[in-house]
Amino acid sequence: MSQLAQPGSSISPADLRPALTLLTGFAPTATREAADLLTRADPSLLTVTYDLAELxxxxxxRRTVxxxxxxxxxxxxxxxxxxxNCTIREDLLPALVRLARSRPxxxxxLLLPPSMEPEAVTTACGWSHVDGAPVTDALRIDSVVAVCDPGTLLETLDSDQDLADRRLQAADDDTRSVSEVAARQIEFADTVLLWAPDSDLDYEHTRLAVLLQRLNPWARHLVLDLPEPSDSATLASRKSAEFSSRIRRTGRFDPEAPEPYGRGIEGYAVGCHEPEPDCGVVAALYRARRPFHPDRLHQALPTLAGSTLRGRGHLWLAGQPDVIVAWESSGGGVSMGDMGRWLAATPDEEWEESSPERRVNADLHWDAEYGDRxxxxxxxxxxxxxxxxxALLDACLLTDAEAAEGPAxxxxxxxxxxGCFESKERNQ
Known part of the structure; x- marks a missing residue:
């Protein structure tokens, strides 16, 4: 077992609620094997699995425990x-609360099926009630663990298929892609496991480990192998116990952490900048104060998405200068969404609706011309x-002459x- 980082635990000794570990990812076999190792180390541990094939x-x-x-x-x-959403609200949360109360x-x-993103579960846990009491009264989310199979990881992150192409869609109108869901699972996790079947890591394992670190630099990263069939019962038990100690009761989940593509406006890094290839893996950060020219950015989308595995962050467009635009790219496609208004475009009396972190970050980096944009x-x-x-992104920015023309x-x-980012809130 190789550990690439080991931050300390933040569990309060006084918190006696049952701890919930979420295992997520596009590697069902590896995820199942990880859960088996955990129950081998602690036979009293309950593992909950959902089969959505008939949803x-x-x-x-089908729920199995x-x-x-x-x-x-x-x-x-x-x-x-x-x-x-109905699965989470109507069955998953009540089942977790019932099980937690029955074995305090x-x-x-919880083994999440590939199409169920961990953020949906953790968010629902944070605000939902069961039998009139908050879910968090009965249990606490301890950690979100992304389990990655080296045999399928690259193909999954580079896939141009939708979930529907693999019959994994969560609803009839579910248009999510395989690559974006897989990337979100990795980025949202606080612990990332590369499930290596061999104890001796080769170049490909190392390359994938670097890739995962670049995709989620704020997580703890582990490279793990199964006990060998030839291991004695004592050695296998020791390996299982070691694995369990690094996965369970770490207290790494932070319910207040910003979503990965919104980290920047809260004052957190959106990624790491490692432009020199490490085993071929490259990570690049791009920052600018001026807005993008919308038409030039639109023309650049195929190149930006096609030459990289993953992109995330936020931006602003000259044609819609009040809007914070979220950016996600994966599998050769781009998704852009509305994240609300810049503080510079928000009435002063509404600033209190934003988080303290965002307001402090805006004050620290306020630009006389563009504000927090x-x-x-x-x-x-x-x-x-x-x-x-x-260079491609620089060419999409407004030129000096265009910037001088002003927002009008x-x-x-x-x-x-x-029309893509017009929210009701701004039109009221």
């Missing part, structure tokens, strides 16, 4: 509506030229993104 067809899900001694529950549940001295592990993007990939990406003129520029 869209019949509106049913196991401990180290075998099957505890196996139920098929019919939902009011066949979707992921024991912990739980800025561009922060992070890109990760294999054998791309960071300088070329930066900018709003008249041809804008392929016009």
């Amino acid at each position: 869209l067809v019949a509106g049913t899900v 196991r401990d180290g001694r075998g099957l505890v529950e196996d139920e098929r549940v019919t939902l009011e509506h066949g979707c992921i 001295a024991g912990d739980l592990v 800025e561009i922060q993007l992070a890109f990760v990939g294999i054998h791309f030229e960071a300088d070329e990406i930066a 003129a900018w709003r008249e520029y041809p804008d392929p993104f016009e």
Whole structure:
């Protein structure tokens, strides 16, 4: 077992609630093996698994619960509506609370199906009630662990398929791609496991370990191997116990952490800058104060997405200068969304609605001309030229002459993104 980083635990000794560990990722076999090692180390540990194969067809899900001694529950549940959110609200959270209350001295592990993003579960845990009491009264989320299979990781992150192409969609209108969901699972995790079947790491394992570190530089990273079939029972038990001690009860989950592509406006790094290839892996940060010319950025999208595995962050467009635009790119595609208004475009009396971290960050980096508006993007990939990406993005910025024209003129520029980020809040 190789550990690449080991931050300290933040668990309060007085917190006696059962701890919930979420295992996520696009590697069901590796995830199952990781859960098996945990229950081998602690037979009282309850592992909860959801099968969503019949969710869209019949509106049913299969929930199984196991401990180290075998099957505890196996139920098929019919939902009011066949979707992921209903699964979480109507069955998953009530089941977790019931199990936590039935075994208050024991912990739980939840194995998420590939299409269920951990952020949806942790968010629901934070605000949902079961039997009139908050979910968090019964349990606490201890850690979100992304389990990655070296045999499929690169193909998954580079896939141009949608979830529907693999019959993994969570609803009839689910248009998420395989690559974006897989990347989000890794980026949201506080612990990332590269599940290596061999104890001796080769070049490919090292390359993938570097890639995962670049994708999620704020997580703890582990490279793990299974006990060998030839191991004695004592040695296998020791390996399982060692694995369990590094995964469970770490207290690494932070419910207040910003979403990965929104980290920049809260004052956190959106990624790391490692422009020199390490095993071929390149990471590049790009920052600018001026806005992008919308038409030039639109023309650059295929090159930006096609030359990198993953991009995330936020930006602003000259044609819509009040809007914070979220950026995600993966699998050759780009997703851009509305993150609300810049503080510079927000009435003073509404500033208190923003987090203290965001207000402090804005004050520290306030620009006399643009306020808190800025561009922060992070890109990760294999054998791309960071300088070329930066030059391409620089060419998308307003020129000196265009910047001098001012916002009134900018709003008249041809804008392929016009109408894409108009929220109700700004139109009221």
